[in-house]
Every structure is written in structure tokens, then in C-alpha cells.
Amino acid sequence: MSLLLCWAVMALHLATGVDAASGVVNTTEEEVEGVDSQSPCPAGWHQNEHRCFSFYPVWATWATAESYCSQHRGNLVSVHSPGQQMFVQDLVRRHTYQPVWIGGYDAALEGMWLWSDGSAVDDVYWEEDEPSNSGQGENCMELHTGGGQGWNDVSCGELRFYVCSMETRSSLAALPSQKEADERGRIVLAHCLG
Ligand SMILES: [Ca+2]
Ligand SMILES: [Ca+2]
Numbered sequence: 520m521s522l523l524l525c526w527a528v529m530a531l532h533l534a535t536g537v538d539a540a541s542g543v544v545n546t547t548e549e550e551v552e553g554v555d556s557q558s559p560c561p562a563g564w565h566q567n568e569h570r571c572f573s574f575y576p577v578w579a580t581w582a583t584a585e586s587y588c589s590q591h592r593g594n595l596v597s598v599h600s601p602g603q604q605m606f607v608q609d610l611v612r613r614h615t616y617q618p619v620w621i622g623g624y625d626a627a628l629e630g631m632w633l634w635s636d637g638s639a640v641d642d643v644y645w646e647e648d649e650p651s652n653s654g655q656g657e658n659c660m661e662l663h664t665g666g667g668q669g670w671n672d673v674s675c676g677e678l679r680f681y682v683c684s685m686e687t688r689s690s691l692a693a694l695p696s697q698k699e700a701d702e703r704g705r706i707v708l709a710h711c712l713g
Contacts, residue, residue, distance in 0.1 A: 608662065
């Protein structure tokens, strides 16, 4: 299961920047730059500090959600501060109180949580008694926005809505997005095979 997920994630990262032939909705360059090329975020994305965020009300497994985010040159969202946690929850609550996928996973090594965007896991907001790795194993992270307010580990094959994030344009200028995506792909590959 872990290896399968790793390969799926790796394939998704390696596919970043390649046109999807599957009919999946794809944000094109024209779409991103169509509204206001000076805006720090693409149309429909919401800025918070140096990142842009978008909620997708599309049922997807964790790996598929990560794939969709990478097609938009982003990743499933990572959370690093109480302010970011609150920002993402507020964004989700405009649409739903159901749990959503965020970018944490421990598929490479049980108990070693990583963010799919390659950033450090520097702050954690687990629900009480989580992560539980229940049943056959739970290796993907969801964010609760209803009764619970924190994170829970669940089976990666569950279907959830999701939140993507990316660096703002000014941040991206320092590092070409394709190069960054390739680097993230290498990181995920290293985790999966290492
Ligand atoms: Ca686990
Ligand atoms: Ca759990």
C-alpha cells in the first residue's frame, strides 16, 4: 500500500508540467495569466502571506488530489502556523464543514510525516489520539473543519475535497516552477525508494 502510494505520488510529480490527456480540468498558462498578470495569485486563488490557496470541491483520493494540485503548479496545502491553519479552515468553511485533504503523508515510513510540497513538518495540529494509523493503516492527512479542528490520519483511498497551495508569483520568480516541481519529485522519489 505504501509503495503503491509512493509510486502514484512519484508519477504525479514527474508528470507535472505535462498536459493531461485524461480530460482532467487543467489550468492553462493563459488562464493563470488571463485576469491580472500583476496579481500575486492566479484567478480564483486566495493569498495569505507568501502563498496562494484554492479549495476544490472535487471528490478525490489523496494521490489524485495531489495530482490535480500539481497540474496547477501547486501541491496539497501544508500548514506551518496557527494562522495558516485558521486561514485554510476559514477557506474551507465557506463551502463545507467536511474534512478535506491536506498535504501530509507517512506512506514512505510509518510515523514519519512529510508534506508533499517538500517543506519541513515544523508544527503539528493533530486531533486528540491522532494519528492512530487505524485498521489497515492510515497514511494520509485530512483537516477537520467541523466539530474537530485539527488533523487526522485516514486511509489514502478515501474520497475528500481538497485544498491546494502554491508560492505567490514573486516567490516563484526566485525559483522557476518547473525546476521546483522537478526537485519536489526527486524528494518524493528519494523518500519512496530510500
Ligand atoms: Ca500511518
Ligand atoms: Ca486516524
